Amino acid sequence: MRYPPLLTDFYELTMLAGYFEQGMTRKRAVFDLFFRKNPFEGGYAVFAGLEPALDYLEGLAFRPEELAYLHGLGLFKPEFIEFLREFRFRGTVTAPPEGSVVFANEPLLTVEGDLAEAQFVETALLTIINFQTLVATKAARIVRSAAGAPVIEFGLRRAHGPDGGLSCARAACVGGVCSTSNVQAGMIFGLEVRGTHAHSWVQAFTDELAAFRAYAEVFPAATVLLVDTYDTLHSGIPNAITVARELRARGHELRGIRLDSGDLAYLSREGRRMFDAAGFPGVKIMASNELDEFVIESIRAEGGRIDMYGVGTRLATASGVGGGALGGVYKLVELAAMPRMKVTSDLAKATVPGRKRLMRVYGAGGEMLQDVLCLEQDRLTAGDTVYDPAHPLQRTVLPAGCLLRDLRRVVMRDGQRNEPPEPLFTLSARSREELDRLPPGCLRLINPHRYKVSLSERLHGVRNELIGQLHCREG
CATH class of the missing domain: 3.20.140.10 (nicotinate phosphoribosyltransferase)
Structure with a gap:
């Protein structure tokens, strides 16, 4: 460049x-x-x-x-x-x-x-x-707060312009965040690219279960479902469990879910309990939504069951005190x-x-x-x-x-x-x-x-x- x-x-x-x-x-x-x-x-x-x-x-x-x-x-x-x-x-x-x-x-x-x-x-x-x-410093602080759980850089849409988004993805990797949602950064820097789908995907279908089934049909080996479009515990997770059973019947496993709102510590505990009870202990729980090192530390202190974190705005803009x-x-x-x-x-x-x-x-x-x-x-x-x-x-x-x-x-x-x-x-x-x-x-x-x-x-x-x-x- x-x-x-x-x-x-x-x-x-x-x-x-x-x-x-x-x-x-x-x-x-x-x-x-x-x-x-x-x-x-x-x-x-x-x-x-x-x-x-x-x-x-x-x-x-x-x-x-x-x-x-x-x-x-x-x-x-x-x-x-x-x-x-x-x-x-x-x-x-x-x-x-x-x-x-x-x-x-x-x-x-x-x-x-x-x-x-x-x-x-x-x-x-x-x-x-x-x-x-x-x-890089912000990324290192976030990674240490996550205590071994993977962190994904989600910051492109909130970064300070396109170059800021690329620079953020590179620097975040130096600090320990080596996967990103930024596809261009993945190509340039050799980073793993990861992502799920947006709430608009769910809203584009007649109901949530139909949306989840359609996504699983397209990506059966890499299905991660966003479960908080309507009601996380009474709709999103039960529908995800239904799709998990259907995937298993076809020889696949549901990879995970993403929580993007609400009390992440409580919802992740309840989500873990529901998937385990349904026979899906391997389903991973991802959290996103205005995360930083302090929020992640708080989730862990409250017994949250998050397996990976998607960190966007506060990493890409390096925001916070100081x-x-x-x-x-x-x-x-x-x-x-x-x-x-x-x-x-x-x-x-x-x-x-x-x-x-x-x-x-x-x-x-x-x-x-x-x-x-x-x-x-x-x-x-x-x-x-x-x-x-x-x-x-x-x-x-x-x-x-x-x-x-x-x-x-x-x-x-x-x-x-x-x-x-x-x-x-x-x-x-x-x-x-x-x-x-x-x-x-x-x-x-x-x-x-x-x-x-x-x-x-x-x-x-x-x-x-x-x-x-x-x-x-x-x-």
Whole structure:
């Protein structure tokens, strides 16, 4: 899929034209892409969107009609339009593996290159990474609430446009939801496509039983019936049981039913009792209708007997407390080999300057303990002191016996991928394995434990020194 270069904010072009006029386009620059707050007021995020972002960078080029449009705006000089004609991304990108568990205030992507190319890609990278990371995180939360019951992505009709629907299906798989109702996503990403029928199917026939019989006649080996068009317990399920008996007589079994309204915990308990009593314990019960991680957790707590969940609106739109948008940012951290940082009155929003490594600290059993940002030349070991970036007086010591691993690696050099894309299901497995290594408190839906992201002693010192210099200069 091509992401056109005009899929950007206008100020990226005006800044680019300004750098061109000032002779600054070739200065070497380093930018970090990160977010400041974990989504959904949760304890983590699942990193997604890396492969589409690399697709965008590899294919970045202006077509003649795009240049003609920019020329027609009457703002840009012909020399700048000619500069854009040969404009490409030839930089370096460092990132964690897609599907990694990540946290606020640590760099996801680090983009290094000429100032022109590294600055221009800001908006496109943010729109790709922000949305897919948000949806992957929502999917992971839903999957964990489902406690092993399959989850199907049902969000296309409520997604933010067709591209949002495709991006949602992909990102949801990174987070663990690997089947979808979106047929185009199934073809593009190799996902299992699943679905039943709508209430309109039932309404199109003279009565509910006739509708169920017709559907079973067309799909005898894959019949799943929507049972709440009229009355779930007194009409829908009894008629489904009738069709189940007729299918069995023809050598088939009813696959399942779907509940799309009402008290899902109660209806699923009663539905399970009725099918079991009728001799159909293998019939699966699916639930849909405005589900999310909190609703699913509530259904399970109330003894609901749901075998699978179809999750649509609240997954595709990543809605809920702390959702809606990830709020990722893209900040300059080095220019012409000199560290740069943004300093505000709120130290928590001050950026961390310079080139950095992101180290993950593991306990002896492989559990994740904390992450540490350090200078490229730092060699962290157990016993080192690390600092809270928002509260410099808070420090901790890396425990004895801990293991440290660099979470990120160079994924693109000279504008070309270093390795082929990973299969989508590999990314899904990675997110599941990493979530299992998190401290259990980080997985809570309400008031989760805060996973520490610290600064090494040397990086802490460099940051404080630069803050002091900037205050003197601006004071």
